[in-house]
Amino acid sequence: MKRFLLPLAVFAVLSAFLAAALSHDPRRLPSALIGQPAPAFDLPQLQPDGPRLSNADLKGQVWLLNVWASWCVSCRDEHALLVEFARRGVAPLYGLNYKDEPDAAREWISRSGNPYVASIVDGNGQVGIDYGVYGVPETFVIDKHGVVRYRHAGPLTAAALDTRIVPLVRRLQSEQVR
Amino acid sequence: MKPRLHLTRWTVPAALCVVLCGALHGGPSRAAESDAARIRELEQSFRCLVCQNETLADSSADLAADLRGKIAEQVANGATDAQVRDYMVRRYGDFVLYNPPFKPLTWLLWLGPFLLLCAGALVLARVVARRRAMRPPQLSADERRRADALLNRTSEDCGP
Numbered sequence: 660m661k662r663f664l665l666p667l668a669v670f671a672v673l674s675a676f677l678a679a680a681l682s683h684d685p686r687r688l689p690s691a692l693i694g695q696p697a698p699a700f701d702l703p704q705l706q707p708d709g710p711r712l713s714n715a716d717l718k719g720q721v722w723l724l725n726v727w728a729s730w731c732v733s734c735r736d737e738h739a740l741l742v743e744f745a746r747r748g749v750a751p752l753y754g755l756n757y758k759d760e761p762d763a764a765r766e767w768i769s770r771s772g773n774p775y776v777a778s779i780v781d782g783n784g785q786v787g788i789d790y791g792v793y794g795v796p797e798t799f800v801i802d803k804h805g806v807v808r809y810r811h812a813g814p815l816t817a818a819a820l821d822t823r824i825v826p827l828v829r830r831l832q833s834e835q836v837r
Numbered sequence: 838m839k840p841r842l843h844l845t846r847w848t849v850p851a852a853l854c855v856v857l858c859g860a861l862h863g864g865p866s867r868a869a870e871s872d873a874a875r876i877r878e879l880e881q882s883f884r885c886l887v888c889q890n891e892t893l894a895d896s897s898a899d900l901a902a903d904l905r906g907k908i909a910e911q912v913a914n915g916a917t918d919a920q921v922r923d924y925m926v927r928r929y930g931d932f933v934l935y936n937p938p939f940k941p942l943t944w945l946l947w948l949g950p951f952l953l954l955c956a957g958a959l960v961l962a963r964v965v966a967r968r969r970a971m972r973p974p975q976l977s978a979d980e981r982r983r984a985d986a987l988l989n990r991t992s993e994d995c996g997p
Contacts, residue, residue, distance in 0.1 A: 685889065691930035758899075784903050791928040793886030793900055 690799075690810035691791055697724075697801045698789035702779035705756050705764055712753075712779050714805060721831045723752045723824075724799040725775070726787060728759040729767035731795040737814040738771055744820060745774035750828045754778030757787045757795050800824060802831045872912055879908050879921055883933050892935060 692698070701713040725741060727734045745752050754775035756764045761780060768778070781787055790799065793812070800809040809827055811819055877894060883904070885896035893901045893908070904925070911921050925933045937943050976984065 688886070688932055689930060691927060784900075788900075788903060788907065788928060791930070793929065 686794075687812055688793070690807070690812075692799075692807040693810065695807055697799070697805050697807050698786070700779065700781075700786045700789070702781060702786060705754070705761060705768070705778040705780055709777060712777055717751075717753070717801070718805050719803055719836060721750050721803055721828050722801050723750055723828070724755055724790075724801060725752055726755045726757050726790070726792050726795050726797045726799075727778075728757045728795050729763040730759065731757075733814045734796045735771075737796055737816075738774070740815050740817060740820060741774035742772045749825055750832070751776045755786060755790075756780050757792065758782065758784045798824070800827055800831070803834060803836050875918070876905075876909050876912050879912070879918060880905055882922075882935055883908075883925055884935055886929055886933065 697714055699714050701711055703709075703711050741752065752775055754777070756778045758781065761782075764778070764780075768775075779786075784792075790797075791810075796814055798811040798815055799807055802808050808831060809824065811824065815824075880894035881892045883893040885891045885893050885898055885901040885904075887898035887900050888896050891901075893904055907924070908921055911924060916924075922934070931937055931943075937946065939947055
């Protein structure tokens, strides 16, 4: 009886590891930017009459950056959630229009609703690379000091918004600016 | 006579020109070649974030093409391999490296196989030692007598 105990223990540990790995989605990568200052940008806005927007303009408030494109199919899955999020007025949502045709982007937004305070145009994808974007859509939460605090890769879900992003935004908003 | 003289007058400068041009041309092209080799090597050391099981060099994803462009751009600007690696890791984390760094988080990854090997060797050594310590069971005097009797009878039966 005793001689089966060790192999059984090894098997149990192995099974636990494999079970944990099964529930781990390899497409969800940790962001290297968490706790780091948000990479700088200075880009034109999607709306032709708007001024250029830089990350320095957004300091002092908690804001969200949503990477989107009109060609991105899974962005459509989260669009209604973004519009609803913007309507609730939790925090300003900015868009990073990633490697898109500005005309197509404007058309998509005017047709389906614009959740963004402003969208900036990242035509060649450089700012996307600086933010470590590897798939559109992605959403970042940036605190009052301009530090990246959270990154959601892939389309947002109601659960991710309600259980993680909104509580985090509220907590960050109550932080004092040093 | 005259044309030949003419020819010799221009032969040396012309030859010099060819040699010099060749030398001038050879320099940068060799540098470009070594740059291209470096770029290829760097591209092969990074993972494509989109396909995950392909290197940047092999991937046809849009992002991989952009990142290949970034690598080439930085190498052209004189960046060292370490600087290019740092550029990638700062944005995409260690995951982008096909050769993960040796640090506390990856100790188990790097040393795990050797630990398993050691554990296997330990188990094997114990099994061998136990087998070696085992003595074949000794026969009692009565058993030996019976065995001898059996053996003798068999050899007699088979004898000529």
